[in-house]
Amino acid sequence: xxxxxxxxxxxxxxxxxxxxxxxxxxxxxxxxxxxxxxxxxxxxxxxxxxxxxxxxxxxxxxxxxxxxxxxxxxxxxxxxxxxxxxxxxxxxxxxxxxxxxxxxxxxxxxxxxxxxxxxxxxxxxxxxxxxxxxxxxxxxxxxxxxxxxxxxxxxxxxxxxxxxxxxxxxxxxxxxxxxxxxxxxxxxxxxxxxxxxxxxxxxxxxxxxxxxxxxxxxxxxxxxxxxxxxxxxxxxxxxxxxxxxxxxxxxxxxxxxxxxxxxxxxxxxxxxxxxxxxxxxxxxxxxxxxxxxxxxxxxxxxxxxxxxxxxxxxxxxxxxxxxxxxxxxxxxxxxxxxxxxxxxxxxxxxxxxxxxxxxxxxxxxxxxxxxxxxxxxxxxxxxxxxxxxxxxxxxxxxxxxxxxxxxxxxxxxxxxxxxxxxxxxxxxxxxxxxxxxxxxxxxxxxxxxxxxxxxxxxxxxxxxxxxx
Amino acid sequence: xxxxxxxxxxxxxxxxxxxxxxxxxxxxxxxxxxxxxxxxxxxxxxxxxxxxxxxxxxxxxxxxxxxxxxxxxxxxxxxxxxxxxxxxxxxxxxxxxxxxxxxxxxxxxxxxxxxxxxxxxxxxxxxxxxxxxxxxxxxxxxxxxxxxxxxxxxxxxxxxxxxxxxxxxxxxxxxxxxxxxxxxxxxxxxxxxxxxxxxxxxxxxxxxxxxxxxxxxxxxxxxxxxxxxxxxxxxxxxxxxxxxxxxxxxxxxxxxxxxxxxxxxxxxxxxxxxxxxx
Ligand SMILES: Cc1cc2nc3c(=O)[nH]c(=O)nc-3n(C[C@H](O)[C@H](O)[C@H](O)COP(=O)(O)OP(=O)(O)OC[C@H]3O[C@@H](n4cnc5c(N)ncnc54)[C@H](O)[C@@H]3O)c2cc1C
Ligand code: SF4
Ligand code: FES
Numbered sequence: 144x145x146x147x148x149x150x151x152x153x154x155x156x157x158x159x160x161x162x163x164x165x166x167x168x169x170x171x172x173x174x175x176x177x178x179x180x181x182x183x184x185x186x187x188x189x190x191x192x193x194x195x196x197x198x199x200x201x202x203x204x205x206x207x208x209x210x211x212x213x214x215x216x217x218x219x220x221x222x223x224x225x226x227x228x229x230x231x232x233x234x235x236x237x238x239x240x241x242x243x244x245x246x247x248x249x250x251x252x253x254x255x256x257x258x259x260x261x262x263x264x265x266x267x268x269x270x271x272x273x274x275x276x277x278x279x280x281x282x283x284x285x286x287x288x289x290x291x292x293x294x295x296x297x298x299x300x301x302x303x304x305x306x307x308x309x310x311x312x313x314x315x316x317x318x319x320x321x322x323x324x325x326x327x328x329x330x331x332x333x334x335x336x337x338x339x340x341x342x343x344x345x346x347x348x349x350x351x352x353x354x355x356x357x358x359x360x361x362x363x364x365x366x367x368x369x370x371x372x373x374x375x376x377x378x379x380x381x382x383x384x385x386x387x388x389x390x391x392x393x394x395x396x397x398x399x400x401x402x403x404x405x406x407x408x409x410x411x412x413x414x415x416x417x418x419x420x421x422x423x424x425x426x427x428x429x430x431x432x433x434x435x436x437x438x439x440x441x442x443x444x445x446x447x448x449x450x451x452x453x454x455x456x457x458x459x460x461x462x463x464x465x466x467x468x469x470x471x472x473x474x475x476x477x478x479x480x481x482x483x484x485x486x487x488x489x490x491x492x493x494x495x496x497x498x499x500x501x502x503x504x505x506x507x508x509x510x511x512x513x514x515x516x517x518x519x520x521x522x523x524x525x526x527x528x529x530x531x532x533x534x535x536x537x538x539x540x541x542x543x544x545x546x547x548x549x550x551x552x553x554x555x556x557x558x559x560x561x562x563x564x565x566x567x568x569x570x571x572x573x574x575x576x577x578x579x580x581x582x583x584x585x586x587x588x589x590x591x592x593x594x595x596x597x598x599x600x601x602x603x604x605x606x607x608x609x610x611x
Numbered sequence: 612x613x614x615x616x617x618x619x620x621x622x623x624x625x626x627x628x629x630x631x632x633x634x635x636x637x638x639x640x641x642x643x644x645x646x647x648x649x650x651x652x653x654x655x656x657x658x659x660x661x662x663x664x665x666x667x668x669x670x671x672x673x674x675x676x677x678x679x680x681x682x683x684x685x686x687x688x689x690x691x692x693x694x695x696x697x698x699x700x701x702x703x704x705x706x707x708x709x710x711x712x713x714x715x716x717x718x719x720x721x722x723x724x725x726x727x728x729x730x731x732x733x734x735x736x737x738x739x740x741x742x743x744x745x746x747x748x749x750x751x752x753x754x755x756x757x758x759x760x761x762x763x764x765x766x767x768x769x770x771x772x773x774x775x776x777x778x779x780x781x782x783x784x785x786x787x788x789x790x791x792x793x794x795x796x797x798x799x800x801x802x803x804x805x806x807x808x809x810x811x812x813x814x815x816x817x818x819x820x821x822x823x824x825x826x827x828x829x830x831x832x833x834x835x836x837x838x839x840x841x842x843x844x845x846x847x848x849x850x851x852x853x854x855x856x857x858x859x860x861x862x863x864x865x866x867x868x869x870x871x872x873x874x875x876x877x878x879x880x881x882x883x884x885x886x887x888x889x
Contacts, residue, residue: 319830321648321655321695358697360830364638387834389844396837396844396863398870405833413654413827422654422679423827424874498866545831547849 147190155257156185167448167479170333170416174238177267179219186214188252189259196249197261202595203230207246207261214264223272224279226265231305231348232298232594234273234340235327237266240591241469273343280350287311289608292375294361294548297325299381299581299593301344304353306601312608314353315375319360322412325383327590329412330404332442334449338411362551367577376611377576377604380563381597384582386545389538390434394492399426399500403439403539410446428535430454432503434489435539436466441473443537444481455481456531460488460508460521486510486521490528492536502530542587552577562586570600578604613647613693616669622749624676625719626685627661633668635660635698641730642704642821642853645670646829648694649683656680657826657848659723660699670698673722673751678875700829701852704819708735710793713785714760715741715778715807717799721752723821724798729759731796737761739790741781743799747772779806792816797856801865808856818856822847824867839863 159175160166166173177185189211197207205226213222226233242248242262250258272278289312293300296318304314322328324341349355361367361382370378387402389395401409406425409415415425431447433440436459447455457476459466462485466473477483486508493502507527510519544561556564556573563572563579570578580596582588617629635645644659662671676685687693704727712731716724721742732738740760744750745768757763765773766781774781778799786792795818797807804820811818824836824847831849838847839860845851 319697320828321697358695359634360697360700363700363830364634364698385830385832387832389834391844396839396867398866402834405827405835408827408833414652418874421652422683424871426870497869498863547831 150188150190151252151256153184153188155188155260156181156263158260158263163475163478163480166334167445170449172337173334173475176270177263179217182214182219182264182267183217185260185264186211189215190251192251196251197246197259200246200249202245202591203598205229205246205265210268211259211261211264214268219268219271220275220277222268226268227279229598230594231302232344232590233265234269235298235336235344236591236594237262237264237269238336238340239331239589241589243470245591273340278347278350280347281309283309283352284311286313287608289313289376290315290374291377291379291604291608292317292370293379293381294367294370295319295325295381295383295581295583296323296345296355296357297381297383297581297593298327298590299383299597300325300379301348302594302597303379303381303580303601303604305348305351306598307604308348308351308353310601310605312605316353316355317359317361317365317370318355318357320412321357323355323357325381329408330439330442332407332411332446333416334445335442360547362547367548367552367555371576376608377578379570379597379600379604380548380572380577380579380583381581381593382545382548382583384542384544384562384587386543387538388541388543390489390540392489392491394494394500395538397492397494397500398498399428399534400492400536400538401426403433403435403443403537404542406443406537407439407446410450416446416450425450426535427451428533430456430531430533431535431537432456432458432489432531432533433537433539434458435541436461436468437539437541438468438472440537440539441468441476441481443539444476445479447535447537448479448481452535456484456533457481458484458487458489458503458505458531460486461510461518462486465518484531488521488523489536493530499534500536501532501534503533503536504528504530542582544583544586548583560586568599569603570596571603576607613696615687615689615691615693618687618689621673621751624685625673625749625751626676627671627673627722628684629664629669629671630693630696631668632670632696632698635696636663636665636668636670639663639670639699640703641706641726643699643701644829644852645672645696645698646700646826647672647684647696649680649687650694653683653694654680655695655827655829657700657823657829657852659726659821659852661722661726673719675719697829701848702850704730704796704853706730706734711737711739711791712794712796713739713741713782713792715743715782715795715797715799716752716756717743717778717803718745718749719751720799720803720821721750721756724796725752725755725759727796727798728756732759732761739785739792740764741766741778741785743767743773743778743781743803745769777806778803779810782807782810786810786814786816794819795856796821801861801868804856804859805861808859808861812857819853820856820859821853822851822859822864824864825870837867
């Protein structure tokens with residue numbers, strides 16, 4: 144009991160970050176991570192609950208008290224391996240998971256004070272293992288001789304490939320782009336998730352024995368049925384929800400108006416922020432409007448600042464309370480100088496003589512009755528239009544399913560919005576031998592949910608192949 | 612690895628390249644394109660597949676040197692390998708026996724219209740082809756076009772070869788001659804396609820154009836390639852690249868093609884950029 148009281152007195156350890164003034168000018172990672180001392184101190188706060196709520200809050204059931212104990216014992220490598228028993232991408236998850244809605248939300252310490260900083264600890268041990276270069280390549284159980292094609296190399300694809308390889312299957316990942324990683328590579332910016340980390344994860348997967356074939360858009364050249372005919376025993380579809388959504392308002396096709404997908408792909412995948420060292424150009428707006436209120440909005444806004452914008456406005460039709468973005472990201476954006484234009488919605492874009500955007504005509508909104516999502520519905524205020532001067536706009540209001548696979552795979556059931564329909568716990572689709580998981584099933588969600596779905600599908604595919 | 616098997620200069624700045632790409636060759640149909648990168652730091656650019664050799668596993672591309680990437684590509688030799696090639700992308704051309712089809716190519720666009728003409732001929736169309744260039748020296752694929760056409764008409768802007776004037780004038784003449792035309796396929800610089808669409812509009816001859824907006828992923832993910840067709844926004848990479856020329860907003864296409872003009876110039880450190888169309 145004494146011990147518990149002492150523990151509760153230790154404050155949650157904060158993580159050092161780059162100064163906002165400095166970091167808003169560079170693409171280096173913002174948080175700097177824990178030192179060993181900080182990690183051990185933070186780990187010592189954990190009560191090692193008999194019934195750990197945190198584990199129940201984790202979509203992939205990481206043995207959280209288990210790995211935290213190993214940190215207290217200074218066995219950082221052991222801690223990393225403990226996490227990797229159920230989560231193959233801890234360096235990624237430690238950075239981008241919304242722990243505040245998952246493990247940390249339900250940590251008992253959070254009832255009275257601050258929860259254990261589980262995400263930061265996860266990040267610490269994963270980084271420790273990677274920089275130590277002490278990566279364990281597990282023994283692969285006997286080869287089964289079964290072959291599985293995984294379509295898409297985002298978190299879902301990478302996870303299922305890892306799991307299936309470890310079960311002794313032969314796995315080939317087909318990726319449409321020239322680089323593996325999905326949103327982790329093309330969407331989430333360097334300053335939040337350094338690409339070296341994603342590359343290391345992909346390399347690890349290859350060392351495990353998964354084959355990765357890039358530059359292959361399944362459904363365009365080869366179809367899913369071609370893969371089955373070529374002798375793959377099962378196919379997993381982890382193709383994400385990668386199609387852009389626009390508002391379809393006048394002027395939206397003016398030059399200087401991007402979808403968030405394009406803007407971030409140029410910057411992250413194509414490294415346009417290093418133009419002309421890299422060949423892909425990107426517009427560098429002085430006054431940038433970013434439409435939306437999610438993580439993608441924050442990522443785009445903070446990218447625009449780093450590309451030299453003087454004013455970056457997040458234009459969102461509700462208030463900050465309803466913003467789907469992580470609180471931490473909104474906080475980071477504000478610290479760096481992103482300005483928020485809330486209860487504001489664009490209705491039209493105005494162009495200059497060269498067809499380049501020069502203004503966003505917006506309307507003021509107020510909150511009305513709650514809608515289906517439970518959030519109060521924004522309603523336009525009559526005659527309240529005004530123009531915000533902008534020379535670049537990023538539309539970050541969400542994404543939808545890309546139809547390439549459903550359209551070219553007969554009998555694959557999709558729902559009204561184009562997402563693939565699966566049996567919940569297994570990822571089984573309406574077609575035998577075809578499984579799906581991640582954003583293409585749920586719509587845009589999170590890295591960890593995509594991974595969780597992939598893990599379940601891996602088990603289901605393994606079962607299916609045993610009985611086949 | 613996509614090795615360059617053969618590189619030929621068709622004119623001073625137009626190059627034909629044969630590239631090893633067995634899987635693409637196996638699946639490719641007329642009208643489809645690839646996206647390639649010369650090296651890891653390169654840009655992703657779309658290029659139409661002009662021909663394939665399914666046995667040898669190769670595809671042929673034809674491009675004009677207009678920017679940094681095409682300059683780099685032109686500098687690559689036989690035996691070199693491209694960093695990446697993905698395809699076939701886009702919808703194949705809608706090919707059937709329309710009756711009499713006119714295939715029009717301007718400049719490097721002749722390379723794009725050539726496979727279309729060939730496929731139309733094979734399906735039984737009477738194919739009249741009209742090809743044009745600024746001047747004789749830079750006219751490409753004349754023999755190839757002749758071999759897949761029932762009739763081949765040539766125009767040069769300066770009159771150095773064939774008809775003195777534009778391909779649109781030649782098309783007008785064919786229409787005026789009373790010939791029934793069932794369909795027109797037109798590929799070339801944006802201004803050329805716009806004029807051709809205006810020539811056929813009064814006669815209600817369906818005119819298919821192949822659009823070449825800036826692309827990034829070319830899988831329908833980014834929206835860079837959006838074009839306006841019949842007042843609706845379409846993604847050229849997945850909904851196209853071919854559209855009804857009478858419905859296309861060519862002005863928008865032109866403006867969007869100019870988006871990176873200044874940056875491209877800076878990067879090229881030269882006066883040419885791809886901003887004027889193809
Ligand atoms: C900018 C941005 C920031 C985000 N931030 C966070 C965050 O902080 N935390 C968080 O948890 N989540 C975040 N998300 C959401 C998260 O990234 C996604 O939920 C997750 O990546 C989904 O994983 P996935 O494997 O289903 O698909 P994706 O990561 O989308 O991967 C799909 C892959 O499949 C490929 N593909 C698609 N079609 C084909 C085809 N026909 N053939 C071959 N390959 C194909 C694509 O190129 C892509 O590489 C963010 C998303 C974005 C866009
Ligand atoms: S709930 Fe919190 S205190 Fe309890 S085991 Fe999990 S992290 Fe430790
Ligand atoms: S090029 Fe990205 S959607 Fe067409």
